[in-house]
Amino acid sequence: MIAELFLSGIVVWLAGAVASLALWRQPVAARRVACGAALAGSLLDLAASAAALFSASPIVIGLPFGNPAFTWAVRLDPLSAFFSVTLSALAAAVSLYSFGYLKGMEGRRNLGAFGFFFNLLLLSVALVFTASNAFFFLVAWEVMALAAYCLVSFEHEKKKARDAGVLFLIMSHAGTGLLLIAFLVLASACGSLDFSSFHLLASRMTPLQQGTVFLLFLFGFGVKAGVVPLHIWIPKAHPVSPSNVSALMSGIVLKTGIYGMARVFFDFYGAPPLWMGTVVLGLGVASALLGVLYALMEHDLKRLLAWHSIENIGIILIGFGAALMFRALGQANLAALALIAGLYHTFNHAMFKGLLFMGAGSVVEATHTRNMEKMGGLIRRMPVTALCFLVGAVAISGLPPLNGFVSEWLTYQALLAGFGTTQSLTRLMFPIAGSLLALTAALAAACFVKAFAIPFLALPRSPEAADAREASFTMRAGMTILAVSCVALGLGATWFVPVFDPITQQALGVRSSSALVMAHGWALSPGRPHGGTISLAGMALFFLVAGAAFALPLALRWRRRTVRGPAWDCGLPGLTADNEYTATAFSKPLRMIFSALYRPRREIQAEYEVSPYYPSAIRFESEIEHPFEKRLYNPLRDRIMAAANRMKGIQAGSINLYLAYIFITLILLLLFGVR
Amino acid sequence: MIERLMENAAQFLLLLVLSPLVTGVIRTLKARLQTRRGPGILQPYRDLRKLFSKGIVIPETASWIFTATPWVVFFSTILAGLMIPMVAAEAPLGLFGGVLAVIYLLGLGRFFLALSGMDSGSSFGGLGSSREMTISALAEPAMMLAIFTVAIGAGSTGLTEIAGAAIGQNWRFLAPSQMFAFAALSLVLIAETGRIPVDNPDTHLELTMIHEAMILEYSGPYLALLEWAASIKQLVLMTLLINCFWPFGLQPTWFGFGAVEGICWLLAKLLLLSCAIVLLETVNAKMRLFRVPEMLAVAFTLGSLALISTFLF
Amino acid sequence: MLLIALLLIPVATAAASYFARRRAVMEAVNLAGFGAVFVVALVLGARVLASSTVSLANGFFYADALSALVILLTASVALICASYSIGYLRDDQQSGELGDDVSGREQLAQLRMYYTLTPLFVFSMLFMAVANNLGVMWAAMEATTLASIFLVTFYGKITSLEAAWKYAMIGGVGLSMALFGTLVAYYAGHNLTGSAALSGLNWSVLAQHSAQLDKTSMRLAFVLILMGYGTKAGLAPMHTWKPDAYSEAPIPSAALLSSALLNCALYGLIRFYILTSGCLGAEYPSRLLLLFGLLSMGVSVPFVLVQKNYRRLLAYHTIDHAGIMATALGLGGALGSLGLTLHMTFHTIAKALLFLCAGNVYQHFKTDQFSEIKGSVIRAMPLTGVVFLMAMLAIIGMPPFSLFQSEFLILRAAFDGGHALTGVLFVVFSAGVFAGALLHVGGMILGPGSDAPAAAPRPWRNGSLLALASALVIIGFWVPAPLFELISRAARVVSGQ
Amino acid sequence: MLMMPVLDLQFGERIVTLMAALVLVLQIAMVSQRWIVLHIRIFAVQSLFLAMIAATIAWYNHAPHIYIAAVLTLVVKVILVPILFERLVTRMEIHEEIEPIVNVPLSVLIAGGLTLVGYVVAESFYRPDAPGVGHNALAVAISLFLIGFFTMINRRKALTQVLALLSLENGLFLAAISLTYGMPLIVELGILFDVLVAAMVLGILVYRIRETFESMDVSRLRRLRG
Numbered sequence A: 001m002i003a004e005l006f007l008s009g010i011v012v013w014l015a016g017a018v019a020s021l022a023l024w025r026q027p028v029a030a031r032r033v034a035c036g037a038a039l040a041g042s043l044l045d046l047a048a049s050a051a052a053l054f055s056a057s058p059i060v061i062g063l064p065f066g067n068p069a070f071t072w073a074v075r076l077d078p079l080s081a082f083f084s085v086t087l088s089a090l091a092a093a094v095s096l097y098s099f100g101y102l103k104g105m106e107g108r109r110n111l112g113a114f115g116f117f118f119n120l121l122l123l124s125v126a127l128v129f130t131a132s133n134a135f136f137f138l139v140a141w142e143v144m145a146l147a148a149y150c151l152v153s154f155e156h157e158k159k160k161a162r163d164a165g166v167l168f169l170i171m172s173h174a175g176t177g178l179l180l181i182a183f184l185v186l187a188s189a190c191g192s193l194d195f196s197s198f199h200l201l202a203s204r205m206t207p208l209q210q211g212t213v214f215l216l217f218l219f220g221f222g223v224k225a226g227v228v229p230l231h232i233w234i235p236k237a238h239p240v241s242p243s244n245v246s247a248l249m250s251g252i253v254l255k256t257g258i259y260g261m262a263r264v265f266f267d268f269y270g271a272p273p274l275w276m277g278t279v280v281l282g283l284g285v286a287s288a289l290l291g292v293l294y295a296l297m298e299h300d301l302k303r304l305l306a307w308h309s310i311e312n313i314g315i316i317l318i319g320f321g322a323a324l325m326f327r328a329l330g331q332a333n334l335a336a337l338a339l340i341a342g343l344y345h346t347f348n349h350a351m352f353k354g355l356l357f358m359g360a361g362s363v364v365e366a367t368h369t370r371n372m373e374k375m376g377g378l379i380r381r382m383p384v385t386a387l388c389f390l391v392g393a394v395a396i397s398g399l400p401p402l403n404g405f406v407s408e409w410l411t412y413q414a415l416l417a418g419f420g421t422t423q424s425l426t427r428l429m430f431p432i433a434g435s436l437l438a439l440t441a442a443l444a445a446a447c448f449v450k451a452f453a454i455p456f457l458a459l460p461r462s463p464e465a466a467d468a469r470e471a472s473f474t475m476r477a478g479m480t481i482l483a484v485s486c487v488a489l490g491l492g493a494t495w496f497v498p499v500f501d502p503i504t505q506q507a508l509g510v511r512s513s514s515a516l517v518m519a520h521g522w523a524l525s526p527g528r529p530h531g532g533t534i535s536l537a538g539m540a541l542f543f544l545v546a547g548a549a550f551a552l553p554l555a556l557r558w559r560r561r562t563v564r565g566p567a568w569d570c571g572l573p574g575l576t577a578d579n580e581y582t583a584t585a586f587s588k589p590l591r592m593i594f595s596a597l598y599r600p601r602r603e604i605q606a607e608y609e610v611s612p613y614y615p616s617a618i619r620f621e622s623e624i625e626h627p628f629e630k631r632l633y634n635p636l637r638d639r640i641m642a643a644a645n646r647m648k649g650i651q652a653g654s655i656n657l658y659l660a661y662i663f664i665t666l667i668l669l670l671l672f673g674v675r
Numbered sequence B: 001m002i003e004r005l006m007e008n009a010a011q012f013l014l015l016l017v018l019s020p021l022v023t024g025v026i027r028t029l030k031a032r033l034q035t036r037r038g039p040g041i042l043q044p045y046r047d048l049r050k051l052f053s054k055g056i057v058i059p060e061t062a063s064w065i066f067t068a069t070p071w072v073v074f075f076s077t078i079l080a081g082l083m084i085p086m087v088a089a090e091a092p093l094g095l096f097g098g099v100l101a102v103i104y105l106l107g108l109g110r111f112f113l114a115l116s117g118m119d120s121g122s123s124f125g126g127l128g129s130s131r132e133m134t135i136s137a138l139a140e141p142a143m144m145l146a147i148f149t150v151a152i153g154a155g156s157t158g159l160t161e162i163a164g165a166a167i168g169q170n171w172r173f174l175a176p177s178q179m180f181a182f183a184a185l186s187l188v189l190i191a192e193t194g195r196i197p198v199d200n201p202d203t204h205l206e207l208t209m210i211h212e213a214m215i216l217e218y219s220g221p222y223l224a225l226l227e228w229a230a231s232i233k234q235l236v237l238m239t240l241l242i243n244c245f246w247p248f249g250l251q252p253t254w255f256g257f258g259a260v261e262g263i264c265w266l267l268a269k270l271l272l273l274s275c276a277i278v279l280l281e282t283v284n285a286k287m288r289l290f291r292v293p294e295m296l297a298v299a300f301t302l303g304s305l306a307l308i309s310t311f312l313f
Numbered sequence C: 001m002l003l004i005a006l007l008l009i010p011v012a013t014a015a016a017s018y019f020a021r022r023r024a025v026m027e028a029v030n031l032a033g034f035g036a037v038f039v040v041a042l043v044l045g046a047r048v049l050a051s052s053t054v055s056l057a058n059g060f061f062y063a064d065a066l067s068a069l070v071i072l073l074t075a076s077v078a079l080i081c082a083s084y085s086i087g088y089l090r091d092d093q094q095s096g097e098l099g100d101d102v103s104g105r106e107q108l109a110q111l112r113m114y115y116t117l118t119p120l121f122v123f124s125m126l127f128m129a130v131a132n133n134l135g136v137m138w139a140a141m142e143a144t145t146l147a148s149i150f151l152v153t154f155y156g157k158i159t160s161l162e163a164a165w166k167y168a169m170i171g172g173v174g175l176s177m178a179l180f181g182t183l184v185a186y187y188a189g190h191n192l193t194g195s196a197a198l199s200g201l202n203w204s205v206l207a208q209h210s211a212q213l214d215k216t217s218m219r220l221a222f223v224l225i226l227m228g229y230g231t232k233a234g235l236a237p238m239h240t241w242k243p244d245a246y247s248e249a250p251i252p253s254a255a256l257l258s259s260a261l262l263n264c265a266l267y268g269l270i271r272f273y274i275l276t277s278g279c280l281g282a283e284y285p286s287r288l289l290l291l292f293g294l295l296s297m298g299v300s301v302p303f304v305l306v307q308k309n310y311r312r313l314l315a316y317h318t319i320d321h322a323g324i325m326a327t328a329l330g331l332g333g334a335l336g337s338l339g340l341t342l343h344m345t346f347h348t349i350a351k352a353l354l355f356l357c358a359g360n361v362y363q364h365f366k367t368d369q370f371s372e373i374k375g376s377v378i379r380a381m382p383l384t385g386v387v388f389l390m391a392m393l394a395i396i397g398m399p400p401f402s403l404f405q406s407e408f409l410i411l412r413a414a415f416d417g418g419h420a421l422t423g424v425l426f427v428v429f430s431a432g433v434f435a436g437a438l439l440h441v442g443g444m445i446l447g448p449g450s451d452a453p454a455a456a457p458r459p460w461r462n463g464s465l466l467a468l469a470s471a472l473v474i475i476g477f478w479v480p481a482p483l484f485e486l487i488s489r490a491a492r493v494v495s496g497q
Numbered sequence D: 001m002l003m004m005p006v007l008d009l010q011f012g013e014r015i016v017t018l019m020a021a022l023v024l025v026l027q028i029a030m031v032s033q034r035w036i037v038l039h040i041r042i043f044a045v046q047s048l049f050l051a052m053i054a055a056t057i058a059w060y061n062h063a064p065h066i067y068i069a070a071v072l073t074l075v076v077k078v079i080l081v082p083i084l085f086e087r088l089v090t091r092m093e094i095h096e097e098i099e100p101i102v103n104v105p106l107s108v109l110i111a112g113g114l115t116l117v118g119y120v121v122a123e124s125f126y127r128p129d130a131p132g133v134g135h136n137a138l139a140v141a142i143s144l145f146l147i148g149f150f151t152m153i154n155r156r157k158a159l160t161q162v163l164a165l166l167s168l169e170n171g172l173f174l175a176a177i178s179l180t181y182g183m184p185l186i187v188e189l190g191i192l193f194d195v196l197v198a199a200m201v202l203g204i205l206v207y208r209i210r211e212t213f214e215s216m217d218v219s220r221l222r223r224l225r226g
Helices: A002-022 A027-053 A078-105 A111-130 A134-152 A159-190 A207-225 A234-240 A243-268 A274-296 A301-328 A332-367 A383-396 A403-421 A425-456 A473-491 A493-508 A536-559 A588-593 A627-651 A655-673 B002-033 B043-052 B064-082 B099-119 B123-154 B159-168 B176-192 B220-245 B258-283 B289-312 C002-019 C023-050 C065-094 C105-130 C134-152 C158-190 C203-208 C215-233 C241-248 C251-280 C283-305 C310-331 C333-365 C382-395 C403-416 C420-445 C459-477 C481-495 D003-007 D009-031 D036-061 D064-092 D104-123 D135-154 D158-180 D185-213
Strands: A059-062 A073-076 A562-565 A601-608 A615-623 B056-059 C054-056 C061-063
Touching: A002 A027, A002 A059, A002 A073, A002 A111, A027 A073, A027 A078, A027 A111, A073 A078, A073 A111, A078 A111, A078 A243, A078 A332, A078 A473, A078 A493, A111 A134, A111 A243, A134 A159, A134 A243, A134 C403, A159 A207, A159 A234, A159 C403, A159 C420, A207 A243, A207 A274, A234 A243, A234 A301, A243 A274, A243 A301, A243 A332, A243 A493, A274 A301, A274 A425, A274 A588, A301 A332, A301 A403, A301 A425, A332 A383, A332 A403, A332 A473, A332 A493, A383 A403, A383 A425, A383 A473, A403 A425, A403 A473, A403 B099, A403 B123, A425 B099, A425 B123, A425 B289, A473 A493, A473 A536, A536 B064, A536 B220, A588 B123, A588 B289, A627 C283, A655 C158, A655 C215, A655 D104, A655 D135, B002 B043, B002 B064, B002 B220, B002 B258, B043 B220, B056 B064, B056 B220, B064 B099, B064 B220, B099 B123, B099 B159, B099 B220, B123 B159, B123 B176, B123 B289, B159 B220, B176 B220, B176 B258, B176 B289, B220 B258, C002 C023, C002 C054, C002 C105, C023 C054, C023 C065, C023 C105, C023 C481, C061 C065, C061 C105, C065 C105, C065 C251, C065 C333, C065 C459, C065 C481, C105 C134, C105 C251, C134 C158, C134 C203, C134 C215, C134 C251, C134 D185, C158 C203, C158 C215, C158 C241, C158 C251, C158 D135, C158 D158, C158 D185, C203 C251, C215 C251, C215 C283, C215 C310, C241 C251, C241 C310, C251 C283, C251 C310, C251 C333, C251 C481, C283 C310, C283 C420, C310 C333, C310 C403, C310 C420, C333 C382, C333 C403, C333 C459, C333 C481, C382 C420, C382 C459, C403 C420, D009 D036, D009 D104, D009 D135, D009 D158, D036 D064, D036 D158, D064 D158, D064 D185, D104 D135, D135 D158, D158 D185
Parallel strands: A562 B056
Antiparallel strands: A059 A073, A601 A615, C054 C061
């Protein structure tokens, strides 16, 4: 039953892809078919994988494809099912959103091709999450990369889009090479490509092999997940792609890397050495901190969100790293807690990042710019979008009572408990990581004050922003769904936690929801007695009661003595957009404080007419340095290209030279090869 | 259930009543130390009454965020306040959250405050929000380290448990780790409550102000709400500090005469802490904004020292 | 009989089109001839599947699964190229590439040369695949060179003469090395099978007694053969003629050279590999093969990375894939051999398709420089652009296209066989090729586009393009059972199981 | 009494070895040759010696089909190809000297070294019981092959490269007849036919290069690179 449901979802996606490609001459029909198929397929797979999550045994489905040399099969075990749920939940909302979003492209772009790749992307991601052997996994993995590439560089007349797409595809392919090697090493160890035969396999290998395979997997998946320092493609690829694609890319495509890590770390490895956990934890902290720090410096709305994806991937990896360390230290329950924290944040991030990108998409569509400095005051013109974006912003900042707070709280609890698990100095890592996580969260809050206030509040900064129009109904619907789910995942945390039982059972042999949920499902606890509790539902209840009892009546009474007046304009004739605080100005203090990291470069040119006190025009330009590109990637690329150019001398065009190559090879082989 | 509700009501009232008093006391003490007479301890109450009776002016540029913010700030602060033990060892709303929840609830308030600062469109608001978010962000890691130290000691993030653990073993606050943590946390407290040398709560239209700049556009009852919330926040943080480290006199329960004794203890400890703050404010001058990170770095160092010393000693 | 037909039809085609007076006749004759050859090849495949080997004239002609596979691939590519070249040469004739005299006699002469030499070229390749006698096999290989030289000089430009000269000289040297190797192999075997007896050079005979062959001689023989047939296959460092020849020959001939001829050269190599591994064990030949294979893959990387000319880019791809197949042969075993034969099949399709796309682009833009096309292909010729990008992704081993599967098998063979270093280098090199190809071809096809005029309809060319493209897509998801059976039998011939 | 040595197989081997040595000498002479016509003639003489070697071996080992090989060699390499090429030379009025890439003394030295390589490689083939002329002829054959190859590298003119290629194939022929008393007949035929066609094809190519490029200097054909 579940198998049929899942397959039907796959088939619907496939059909949608083909049909929309076939309809490429009728944009309207193509759009409807593509989005409709995407939506239907997502709903079908949502049902299937939700059912599979709680089914007793993994569901294996063989696909009638390929040649006898390989098996194309999917396997829905709890881990796969969970990620599949994440995918289809997000995909449903995004497909709904796309109905309205793609309308804007009609006539200008080939929506048939778009629909094809859009459905193909969903299809391939679903298969990545559920592939049952290494070969099929890699096929799905690369198809996903391909579809993502085509969608990222969909507006291929823009150079940025093309370059971003190529960078993404090349990096992801390099990562795939690492994965290929790692998988094949495993396969040669057990003589099979099946994931089921990889179970706990890695731990039976020699330490050297273990370490190598681990690092190969870590970096291979790290490229897709966007772990620092492999993140450079994300801030380039997310902004240039259409916003519904960015929502999927950031919401779920990055998660394929996370899925791979979860699969490897918690399925292939039994009890990994301690250092692996510490490496993951370290990378997680680095990604989280650097991600948010660079996000703060952006005033391109979508690139800002892209940097935050890196940050959140870091937070997820903090959870995973802690889980690995606990596993190494033999603390199954704590490992379960950390793993739950990581996975919970994975799901949350899919929700609120998808929401934020869709909000950004509506804003960009309304204002025709990604530059925040040209927006402003949109909350009056696009109230629903603004509200949804605000929900997303509060959620991603990890503030109660929304879902972001739950996963961060769980992470804190895991880190807190980690201190007691070992006597070695490594235990210091836990609180340090915790404090840096706190810094990250606070900076994220700062960043989202900017990201919400600059585009949505105060006065419009450009005529486009001044007459922006609210997004269409389906777009609003798509955003609202995710906003509601962000709230629900926060308030209903205790009802959501049992979802992780099958996974922790499968990975660690522990079912911890009964320990986590307290007070008849009112409160969440870290799973130890007297470990502290939270109850977001309770907080929400308090706010409701307080609001109803005090705020509402009082606000109504005070309305009578409320008058509207001009804001304080510092004595200038009226407040204009020029007086407003800009995004750049907002992040100025942090730019100064972390200047050692940013190495900001600024340039001010002022033209004077009368006296140096009255500049007639000022040009201010400020940019920061991205060390990984400047110091790591660009030099590497240049080196390789230079070497290649030197190698071209081999083919210098002289026949005598060519013959000489053969001659020398022959002589050498005759002298040393024959005898 | 009923008891729990009554406890909550009691602490709710205590927070509302006590917080202006603390502000008043601090102001008066400061005035005396500067050989002024000062407006008297009850001045904050009068201010609130006056403001509540006044009209409201809302900038034309502002949106619903502007009117919603005071309520959010006020109630999230109150909620945070209900999660800490003030008189009884058991926090009335301990079930709803521990120290982490307290910090993040205050964070929620700050988030909306910063938004409303930007909402009016006047450049002062943006200035205030930007600085507020920066400083609070930088204060976060130190605070978290200090709290980790305390929480690790108690093996819990629930404030009830933390206070309980402290009650269990007297003089524990003399342990080096506790001292370091206390120092770190009090530095953070100064930054968070916006006191000299980080911010000057008594000024207006001074280009270095932070909190006042954010609420510049507010007037009447909304301003009252925000001011009140600010002093409640100050009370909450001070209580958090003292009850985590010197939980003397915390009563087993809110009921009976114990409550009176507990309140007296609380007042005594608050007075002590206020004196310390006043001294600090009087001897220090407000520092430049870009010096603040240095102070917070010191706090961070103290916090990590606290951690390390937890397993050295 | 079947084999006779296989060989006679091309010869007849050549003769017919040599005496033909009109272009249409030549085109028709060629198309019909290659169609017939294709059918015969299919029948032969079926026959081989039914009875494992087909032989004739007491073993002078001999075809097993491997030969059948090579013949089938050659025949299908030849057919596609025949239908493509009709459109291609007509276009050339209109655009005056074939000299512009009023009478059109020169043009007709040139067309006649093309339509005569191509069947002869195909004939010699088929002959090589069915020849059992190693000497005859060599002669056929030489014949492929002679038949294709004047295809390379087809346009008579100075550069094409230069390319032909390099092709002739390097090919000549290579072939004489191959002949030397054949001699020495004969010497290695002539003790056991009486000298001067014709069967003394028959592969099937030698393969039976491969264990008794003289070891030293076989070492020398294999070295010489590897370098000799390696030259035709384009293994580094004997690869240098390839980019020139491919970039100068008319596109259909280039397609034949780079897909069919490569297979034939490898076929010869495989025959000797089987003898050698039977005599000396697999270890000695595989070490040499891995050496040359990895060298070829490595050499092609920098040239792909900084290539300016898309036809030369394709040539370097062929060198890369020759290296991949040599590596597969060197890895051997069941996996390696299956990877080899699968890769042979898939590469033939994809590479032929790539050249046909390149032909369309070249005839439309009249240049083979990336820099002068700059991303206007998709606008000017959507079908070609899409197919080109697709085939390029296929050739650089991107799933779901089939080459990924064969390369995966080869890599698995490497890691299972303990050649971890080989595997790692393989991955590194193919990543390099991937990057280069994607950069250049992506930049050529996608982009803002210039105001290039939309291309005229080209039914013949796009028809063959579509046929091959659909084959490429389908075969990635589904290989027909008989074909796969043939391929795996061929693999068993290679691995000697 | 007079027939004695003629029937003696030892004597035959001597003769063959002697002539093989002469072939080698001629090959080296070709390396140092400056005039293209002389070059062609030396090639003809070398081929003649080869034909004689073939005949001798046929005589002493009673292998009749080698006579045919000998005759064919005579026809193709001694008569047809040289005539063809001399025609070409006269038709293209080539007068200038051959200027090799490596100067003459050095190239002669290298040729000597290559002979050494030939012997080193052939050494591993030496076994007393082996029939036939044995490793001596093989050594000569390999040396011929290598020297011919080196001459190809060492020449700038198209025609001389072709000649070098042909002399290189002479080495193969020597190996064929002396090692294994020739290959099966039709293989021989096929090979010789190929050689003939190759010579013609190359001749045409040389001619066309000369026509379009106004020179035979292939070292200047360097348009295609990278």
